[in-house]
Amino acid sequence: MSTDPVALTADLIRCPSVTPADGGALALLAGRLEAAGFVTERIERGGIANLYARWGRQAPALGFNGHTDVVPPGDAAAWTHDPFGGVVAEGLLYGRGAADMKSGVAAFAAAAVDFVTATPPAGSVILAITGDEEGSAVDGTCAILDWMAAKGERMDHCLVGEPTCPSRMGEAIKIGRRxxxxxxxxxxxxxxxxxxxxxxxxxxxxxxxxxxxxxxxxxxxxxxxxxxxxxxxxxxxxxxxxxxxxxxxxxxxxxxxxxxxxxxxxxxxxxxxxxxxxxxxxxxxxxxxxxxxxESFVTERGAFTDLVAGAVAAETGVTPELSTSGGTSDARFVKDHCPVVEIGLVGATMHQTDERVEVAHIHQLKAIYTRILQEYFARLPG
Incomplete structure (x- = not known):
């Protein structure tokens, strides 16, 4: 039975994880991942909770990075639906974090769980999920990477699930940041x-x-x-x-x-x-x-960026721009560990009142991540 990324996103939205609160989001994810055979570690530093999950011990290791913390909702009465309700209405999923970026985390977690269950790869899948992206970011992804270095854990390539598309699904992936x-x-x-x-x-x-x-x-x-x-x-x-x-x-x-x-x-x-x-x-x-x-950075164009762009085009019918626009993300930390590319949903409503995403886009994003997993372990490492 496949994992529904929309239901998982809604469950995560119902966890009120306004930075630095976790709201139960990481425990929810840990339980789903452990049931699929992932080994998880809760990494806490500076009052921030983070989650590291790994399936497999062999190289190569493909990683996913994202965050479950969100910005405050503001005046809840101004929302059409409860900002922590995870309500689906007229094909849209509403809630704080729907776009930025509980949907991205749910999509790659669902893709990873179904992939290792159906077609266990000759390699490893890693999820590095932080609770401190919207805050100072000192004790979030940096804490996970420090822990990984101390334990000898390593990703060979990483995908960050931040929203990357301005208005249309698949129109952009980010290969760098200012x-x-x-x-x-x-x-x-x-x-x-x-x-x-x-x-x-x-x-x-x-x-x-x-x-x-x-x-x-x-x-x-x-x-x-x-x-x-x-x-x-x-x-x-x-x-x-x-x-x-x-x-x-x-x-x-x-x-x-x-x-x-x-x-x-x-x-x-x-x-x-x-x-x-x-x-x-x-x-x-x-x-x-x-x-x-x-600092600014660019991931070198090559086999990995081509694989990601090809998966996006195959699932959306849109050839994505290889973009370096926008603000900062935790990719700025990951790039010192391994090559990193960002691919996610349309981010038009992130941080707004009535933050929302199209339900169909969440399913589409899971399909993109699934295709990347399949093709990565089938051909990229060799």
Missing amino acids: GSLTAHVTAYGVQGHSAYPERAKNPLPALVRLLDRLATRELDRGTADFGPSTLAITSIDTGNTASNVIPAETRATINIRFNDAHSGASLSAWIEEEADRAAAEFGVGIAARFEISG
Whole structure:
């Protein structure tokens, strides 16, 4: 009897696993996987629960990565259906995590269970499922990979089940991701009365000049694998409620999504150089603190990317674009372990009120994963 990925998705949605809560989602998956002969390990770090499951001990090992944690639903009363109800209505499955990405986890878990049961491969199937993708991601997939390294466990290739299609099933797979850098910039001056600016040092003009220089610079025009890098000023905060007071301090936040023409280090150095320049011009202090959540990467095109793209085309009738667009995902961690490709559902409603996916698409995604499993063990390792 085949495993229904829609029913499994609905069961997972009913687990209220808002980061860092697990809500019973990983125990649910562990039980289904263990019944099919997978050996599971619950990996906990920093208050986060993660799940590692493996069928078989031989090489090669094909892995799947995904997350069961979700963002908060917001105002539940604004939803058409209970955000944790897993309701199917008019061919759509509603719930927080329906698109991002309990459906992806359910589809690859269902495909893996049915595959090893019906046609046990001469190799291994691994599932690495985290509860910390929507949070800081420090104790999620990274914790699983650290545990794997300590135990000598290894994947030869990995699929991440994040939503990859903008509007039509099968239109894109992701073979890479841009890097992401956040800069927290603080400008320091001397507070004073606005009527006597000569007695103060206003940090705002310096910060404004710095932000203008950063925002108006063309970082690049794209590379062979990526579109142009982007810089967004996401916050300016002075917290000054008095119109006649020059503030002593003001802050801004900048986020850069960058391609392989840059690194987090090179962009940090550029921002610091411009900050020092503006500080010297205005006679104030400027300090920057950086968070680099991932560097850009591309999985080399070849047999594995061709296999995944071919499976998508065979099951959907659509030739997928090999994309590097979008934000970050846990593929940025997996790429240091093994080659990684992302393939998942249409993500149009992820993180929205009334998040939902087409029921037919979940079945289609399971079929894609099943075909990949079949073809991977039939031909790729050799």
